[in-house]
Amino acid sequence: MDQSKKLAIVTGGGSGIGLATTEAFVKNGIQTIIIGRDENKLKEASSNLGELCAYRVYDLSETSGMPALISEIVASFGAPDILVNNAGINMKKPFTEVTDDDFKLIIQTNLNAVFSLTREVVKVMLPKGSGSIINISSMSSQYGIPYVIAYTATKSAIEGMTRAMATELSPMGIRVNCVAPGFIATAMSTKALSNDPQRMNKVMSRTPMGKLGEPADVAQSILYLASDAAKYVTGVVLPVDGGNSIGF
Ligand code: NDP
Numbered sequence: 001m002d003q004s005k006k007l008a009i010v011t012g013g014g015s016g017i018g019l020a021t022t023e024a025f026v027k028n029g030i031q032t033i034i035i036g037r038d039e040n041k042l043k044e045a046s047s048n049l050g051e052l053c054a055y056r057v058y059d060l061s062e063t064s065g066m067p068a069l070i071s072e073i074v075a076s077f078g079a080p081d082i083l084v085n086n087a088g089i090n091m092k093k094p095f096t097e098v099t100d101d102d103f104k105l106i107i108q109t110n111l112n113a114v115f116s117l118t119r120e121v122v123k124v125m126l127p128k129g130s131g132s133i134i135n136i137s138s139m140s141s142q143y144g145i146p147y148v149i150a151y152t153a154t155k156s157a158i159e160g161m162t163r164a165m166a167t168e169l170s171p172m173g174i175r176v177n178c179v180a181p182g183f184i185a186t187a188m189s190t191k192a193l194s195n196d197p198q199r200m201n202k203v204m205s206r207t208p209m210g211k212l213g214e215p216a217d218v219a220q221s222i223l224y225l226a227s228d229a230a231k232y233v234t235g236v237v238l239p240v241d242g243g244n245s246i247g248f
Pocket of ligand 1: 011012013014015016017035038059060061088089109136138180181182183184185186187188189
């Protein structure tokens with residue numbers, strides 16, 4: 001796949017699914033800028049991946065700084081061709097224990113940040129008349145999962161926004177798609193499942209492939225949606241889930 005000369009931004013590219021995506025992009029010659037809060041993680045990823053991977057330390061819950069962030073990236077690297085809105089946080093708590101501040105934090109990081117960052121990136125994609133945006137949803141928007149009310153709200157919104165953006169932006173050459181990972185072995189899923197054997201059993205019992213996915217499994221589908229191989233694909237939500245979303 002010749003992706004040379006392409007430029008991507010991957011939020012949360014320092015770990016898990018974002019890191020695997022960055023590895024896949026770099027392997028395919030795509031210059032990739034990763035964004036996260038933890039400079040050590042970003043620096044390590046960038047030095048392991050070499051000159052095609054640069055990083056910017058930024059807390060995406062601070063939406064007001066996004067125009068400056070994107071302007072600086074454009075000035076340093078040019079206008080991005082690909083945006084992967086991967087960064088996200090989860091919170092597992094009984095419904096009545098979720099405070100307004102808990103709820104707001106998840107919405108700010110998983111939803112408001114995606115909107116604001118994408119708006120700034122689309123402004124610089126529009127003059128080029130091309131671009132590929134990939135959002136990351138979750139099984140929590142395919143069916144009901146208890147104890148993740150705020151996370152579910154954000155991921156359901158992400159799927160709706162994907163369709164709305166795809167209809168508005170595809171006529172201008174910008175494709176917008178979404179990947180809905182099933183249960184993937186990362187820090188996030190370890191936190192949610194490792195001390196909860198009942199939940200782990202539930203996950204496994206409805207996953208026909210009988211195992212957790214690997215970050216690279218999701219990365220390959222993101223690479224496909226980002227690439228010209230998907231040039232007639234827009235507005236889809238692609239489950240990468242070992243069959244979890246259709247499991248009995
Ligand atoms: P990780 O916890 O490994 O990675 C999340 C990444 O998001 C981190 O690199 C983190 O970077 C970044 N991040 C979080 N908050 C912020 C912030 N405020 N500003 C900047 N960066 C931030 O999780 P996964 O790889 O598992 O998750 C990636 C995506 O996949 C998420 O959107 C998640 O909801 C989704 N997903 C994951 C599933 C799974 O089973 N793992 C299932 C379904 C969806 P840093 O710490 O440097 O800020």
